[in-house]
Amino acid sequence: MEQTVAAEPLEAFLSAQQAGIAQTLESVEMWSLNTIAHYPPTPQSLEWDRANEPTPARFFAAIRVNPTLPYRLYVDEPPAQSVSGRSLLPWQSLSFLSGGNSQLATRYRALAAGDPVTIAEVIASASDEPDFGMDVGLFEDNGTAFGAVYGFGETPFGNDNLDYGSQAPFHMGFYHLDWLTRMAQPDLLRTYPLWRIALFGELADLAFQTGHDYWGWRFLGWGLHYVGDLTQPYHAVPLPGVSTFDGLLLVARGQTGEAIQLVSNRHGVIESYQYHRLTRALVAGDWSAPILLAVSAQPTETPLSYDAMVHALTAESVEAAASFDAAIEANVPERFVSDPNFEWTGSGYESGVVEHVLEQKGPVAVQRLDNAVIVQLQRFSVVASRWIARGGASAE
Ligand SMILES: [Zn+2]
Known part of the structure; x- marks a missing residue:
């Protein structure tokens, strides 16, 4: 995995693949409506429309993530590597959250457009990114302007002590509840990691098929986060x-x-x-x-x-x-x-x-x-x- 790809700004991918993205998101939407019980349809006003400017803001709305993160070009430095001579990014330039211990200890390095970066670095860095706040504030009772229009309804569950508490239903998937729990606690059924996995998997496929390898690996890394979360028993059982x-x-x-x-x-x-x-x-x-x-x-x-x-x-x-x-x-x-x-x-x-x-x-x-x-x-x-x-x- 020592192959490298060139870092590409999101804007470039979006404007080059405006039509492809429309097609991909439409098919993910159809698939989700058919496959995922309790999937809340994407409100029409948020859809990625070929008639609109292909901006990051429109893209974040169409995939219903928190739009206030910078989603910049960066990588994590491996813990064992010396970073002398490289300029590091503070955690606050990547996330609005206070940050977990592991995130605060990680060293982040900014990339410029066109910088070569190894595939392993792109995947490893991107796989932590959904915990930067991508899924925070998406419910209508979270007090955010985007949560009010995303269509996810009220927060089904989560620990309110945590600044990232409202992301839980996107990072946990209770797909094997017994009938009694389903009946008594129906809110536990409103979990969405399967949707995120399919969404980022399909966006990755589109990026790879159209020669945007950097975004292919980054989307794959985003999806890997949810895959990893679900292998953790605390993310699969309430x-x-x-x-x-x-x-x-x-x-x-x-x-x-x-x-x-x-x-x-x-x-x-x-x-x-x-x-x-x-x-x-x-x-x-x-x-x-x-x-x-x-x-x-x-x-x-x-x-x-x-x-x-x-x-x-x-x-x-x-x-x-x-x-x-x-x-x-x-x-x-x-x-x-x-x-x-x-x-x-x-x-x-x-x-x-x-x-x-x-x-x-x-x-x-x-x-x-x-x-x-x-x-x-x-x-x-x-x-x-x-x-x-x-x-x-x-x-x-
Ligand atoms: Zn997570």
């Missing part, structure tokens, strides 16, 4: 480790708030933990570390349809959820994962999470958490390599 019956009891007793806080904290803790275990192995160049092998050694290239892929990978995530949740509950200090009055995000414990586990739960806890994370990363790696193979296939 309350891991809680049975349907107990879940309904919580609803009946008005205790869902506590349960949601615990789930949100476990979700955050394990992502911080995984991030630190992975980056430390990367920085140390420890290529035989099991946690790195889990991401790298899974070549599969069989293509699958969007819905079959999402259905299969979320089924596996659902199956993994209870034991994953139990491993986190048993091996992380109680305060972080079993106290509903505690908010993990912004607690200040994120960067030392591995040390806190080690101190309070011992080395065996680190071993057990590593093993739990490795199982999820292996599943991710299989789907990710399949997803990235789309690029090679449609570029030929």
